[in-house]
Amino acid sequence: MKATLEADRAKFESGLKTEEWSVVGWKRKAEAEAALLSNERKNWREICEKDNNEKIGLRNIINNLKAKVKRLKKQDADIEKLKQEKAEAEAAHDEARSHRERSEQREVRTCATLALRDKEIDELTALLSEQEQIKAELESAKKYLQLERVKRAETSRRLNETEEKLESSETARVTAESQLEPLKNDMLWLKDRGVISVANSVLNADELDETVAHLLVAAGNDGYAQGYAECSHHMVNALKVDWDTSRSATHGFDTKAALATAETQFNTLQLPVMDLVTVGL
Structure with a gap:
């Protein structure tokens, strides 16, 4: 009987130790998971911050590109306007040269x-x-x-x-x-x-x-x-x-x-x- 009790006691203590060890293990595992989760959260914040920075950079690039496209469109319009003005100026120059030549001919005849x-x-x-x-x-x-x-x-x-x-x-x-x-x-x-x-x-x-x-x-x-x-x-x-x-x-x-x-x-x-x-x- 005593031996049985001793055996049960030993078994119980062994179970307690096993349970303590299990709790410690779970505790350690939870702490490890918490540390891992904290690191992941930290990494996630860094990733989010980096992603936000990249998005901001991309947004700035996109805005710059839009502004550049707008400037290019305006430059194209200005270029077309300059081409038109140049064509008009050349036409006026040709007309003035023709008029000058006619005037010179009349002057020579005179x-x-x-x-x-x-x-x-x-x-x-x-x-x-x-x-x-x-x-x-x-x-x-x-x-x-x-x-x-x-x-x-x-x-x-x-x-x-x-x-x-x-x-x-x-x-x-x-x-x-x-x-x-x-x-x-x-x-x-x-x-x-x-x-x-x-x-x-x-x-x-x-x-x-x-x-x-x-x-x-x-x-x-x-x-x-x-x-x-x-x-x-x-x-x-x-x-x-x-x-x-x-x-x-x-x-x-x-x-x-x-x-x-x-x-x-x-x-x-x-x-x-x-x-x-x-x-x-």
Whole structure:
């Protein structure tokens, strides 16, 4: 009986120890689970925090991308607008260039017309000067002829006096007639042909033709130079660039001085035929 009790007691104590050990084991297991759960919660918080940070980063990236897309869309719109403005500017530039070219062409035609008119005016001025000179020479010739008429009248008077004196003697009359016959012939020739010959000799003198031709050439060159200079001035004002005048046919030649020299030669012209007329008289 005692042995049985001892055995039961030992069994009971063994069971108590086993139960204590089981409780300790469960306690340790629970503590381990609690520690593990605490670590997992800590890790979970870190993971959540990391995930939230990543989500925030991704959200920021997405927002930045959206803003960038919006900027790109705006840039595309600006680019399209700039392209349109560029196209409009190019069209306006082409129109302005076309208008400028047409203006330049009109300016060139106007300059050419002005130069041609200036040349014509210079030629007409030269011809007018020539006519004035010829008119002056004709006036001089008229005065000369008037003087010749006076001389002829005086000669006629002397002839009449001589004839009256020769009436007293046939011999004297014949002698006087023989002396007066050449004078009569000269007077008749001077009356019928002499004046016309003198005028034709003056008008047809080679020296006069040469001087007038030289004057016309000098006037034409000076008119061309002035017209080219005025045209160059218009081109400089229109194009705002220096105009090369070396292409001018009169470049480097003082046309104004040449014209002045030609006018002086014309105004001081001495015709040899007038000297012959003076000698003949």
